[in-house]
Amino acid sequence: MARSWREWEKPLRDLEEGIARLRELREKVAPERAEALDRQIAEFEQKRDEYIRVKYSRLGAWERTLVARAESRPYTLDYIQYFVDDWVELHGDRRFADDKAIIGGLGRIEGQSCVIVGHQKGRDIKSRQFRNFGMAKPEGYRKAIRLFEMADRFGLPVVTFVDTPAADPGVESESRGISQAIAEGMFCMFGLGVPSVSVVIGEGGSGGAIGIAVANRVLMLENSIYSVIPPEGCAAILWRDPTASDRAAAALRLTAKDALELGIIDEIIPEGFGGAHRNPQETADNVKEAILRHLKELSGLSREEIREQRFQKYRKMGIVAEPASTEA
CATH class of the missing domain: 1.10.287 (Helix Hairpins)
Incomplete structure (x- = not known):
């Protein structure tokens, strides 16, 4: 393997x-x-x-995991460069620091003004350390909340790009309230009265992902993954064998196809021939088309209808229909 x-x-x-x-x-x-x-x-x-x-x-689940982690796949800033005009990045959470693992700002997609937030990884040792491997700290999620609230005030749709192995697991992040910051991010997104679209472009790692992914529409690239834990961690916990990650990946049902079947996401975005890492331009074109299409579909809803649609979307997740009892 x-x-x-x-x-x-x-x-x-x-x-x-x-x-x-x-x-x-x-x-x-x-x-x-x-x-x-x-x-x-x-x-x-x-x-x-x-x-x-x-x-x-x-491709199996583990192979898609490897593709999702490929360092040559486009990251958030790459997609911004491909199809976002008039990009202005905004920094800081106004409380502690500017987290480089989450970037955000204002831009236009085909003339549509929007607030864009996304995880950002690096491609070499220096940039990976600078971006903390795409693992956001509390200040990253609080920066995202600040931008979400700004979008709501000005009536701008929200677009987020998800690509993180997990939220930062360090002691400092724990002491500054990483779990609360993620929960506040989810709470904030639930209350937005503007359309929101989230795209999983690589790894969708547990709470680190969902902290900026509570959206009206959640989309995934065909070779991205969405999971509660990395396969290696799952294998180490369940089978005491981190090398059983291929078995764990299949059990986790972390592929885009699985997420669509489970009702977690709304659409799978096809990648260019050979994957996003080999054909980034075609992939970016597909991502752009999907974002604009979903924003257009949501644009006719009122603020209350947008909130209700988002609320009902997540209320339906995990519902299991059990057969009626045959006992007298």
């Missing part, structure tokens, strides 16, 4: 490196040899595309 995304995608990267070497050689050879190299490049590209097509059509 592959333990990391890099290990799992190694055959594919080998093919792509071979294509890159052939293309480099193609630039240096005489014209009479170029045609043969073109045929070889086309053959390698066909093998690569077929590998992607077959592999990604058969």
Whole structure:
């Protein structure tokens, strides 16, 4: 079993490196040899595309977890760069500090002004430390609350991007009330009188995710995950074996398909060919279209109807219909 995304995608990267070497050689050879190299490049590209097509059509829960964690997947700021105009980031919770693991501000999507909040990870050691690996502290959720309240005052829809393994588990975060900050974020979102759309773009890790994801519409990218605990933690607790993470991932039902079947989310957004990490532009286009479509559908509701729709959406989660008793 592959333990990391890099290990799992190694055959594919080998093919792509071979294509890159052939293309480099193609630039240096005489014209009479170029045609043969073109045929070889086309053959390698066909093998690569077929590998992607077959592999990604058969992804299991653990493999999707690895894809969701891939460091080359677009993060919140990448989506903002792709389709948000006039972006202005706002900082700080006005109480303690500015948490870099959650970013937020104002922007326009196809002319629609909105407040945007999302988790932000890093791609190298320095940026990961700066962003605390996307794990928000209490001040991050309180910053989000400040922006949600501002959106409500000015009648602006809220868009959130979820991508976190969990909320920050450190002692300092506990001492500053991380669980209360998450609960206050959920409470605030329940009371918003403006439309809200949340998109899980990578990892949707437990309370760290839902603290900014209580929305009228919750969407997931097809290779994202949404779970109460990481598979490794689940495996360590249930089977005392952290290497049983593939078994745990399946048991957790953490994929977008599972979440849709369970009524946790409203739509699965398709990713570009080969996943968001290989085709970010097409994925961003799909995310943009889905956000705008859902905001348009919600725009005709009154403030009270928006609150009621959101409330009823979450009230219905977890309802189990039991068969009637046959006892006399």
